Amino acid sequence: MFLHSYKITHTLPCLADPMKIRVIADVSEEIQEVFPYLNAVLKGCIYNHPANTLTIRKDQKLITLHAVHITLAKIEDEKEAEEILSWLRDLINETYEKREQIEPNYSMAAELKALDIFKLLPGTSCKKCGELTCLAFAVKLVGRDIEIKKCDPLFSEKYQEKRKVLFELLHAAGYDVPNVFLDS
């Protein structure tokens, strides 16, 4: 067996949805070797090879695999986290077992969708960024035609939670997000 076990180490309020939780679990083995194979078999992954992360979206949940830990966002409770982690462990093991029949995919793949970005913007269409609507801004951002820092309202305290999730998503997709923003 490639991955034997996992252990939940942190249960925190979810940054994207205060009614839900964010869970961090350590894994018993380093799992990054399986990322390019998972990236090949799963739809909608974002594989950041240099950063060694693989982000999976499953039923509105955001799951990010790192070499030695996994983070789950928008989770109902620990029971749901356990179910997802158990599913992930099986998926990782099955994929690893079949790896010789899978062509590994090292590309970033899963293009970030403008709508995914739009949902994490303030949504006020205030035009401060020079665009008529937040959706227009999201379309330009996904095409790398505008920088995230142009959305001034996003940097207010009110949008701290959305900002954090958005920056994680952008970072995972290989967009340039300064570390100072990731920590904010």
Ligand code: SF4
């Ligand atoms: S500045 Fe931000 S909130 Fe205002 S329209 Fe642009 S993207 Fe939307």
